[in-house]
Amino acid sequence: MNLRGLVSVTGKPGLFKLIGQNKGGFVLESLDAAKVKSVVNLSTTKMATLEDITIYGEDDEIRLMDVLETIKTNGGNTPDPKADGDTLRNFFREVAPNHDESRVYTSDIKKIISWYNIIKELPLFDEEAPEPIA
Incomplete structure (x- = not known):
């Protein structure tokens, strides 16, 4: 990606x-x-x-790229970002199972779902990330 x-x-x-x-x-x-x-x-x-954004995890931080890839791998179906908090939280437990629920807010989940919906039609998932410059 x-x-x-x-x-x-x-x-x-x-x-x-x-x-x-x-x-x-x-x-x-x-x-x-x-x-x-x-x-x-x-x-x-x-x-x-x-590519630099991370999400609070229980043990380690979770890269946003990994969460977006998991959403795509799971079929790309997301709840409406305006859905109730329980629906959003249950969805996020599936795509980021080790996120820190006390520090990842519903507003964060809404934003991530909105971002996914913006980029899902772009060819980003099929492109390889460029190698970092040493």
């Missing part, structure tokens, strides 16, 4: 693709149907790449 270049921006819904950099900051393109381009200044905005 290749999530390189996909980012979440604090305070902005959805996901973005990092497409460049200029004097003002990073140039992003939304992954929704609008394909809106915007510039984010890192001194005022926090950004996280999906």
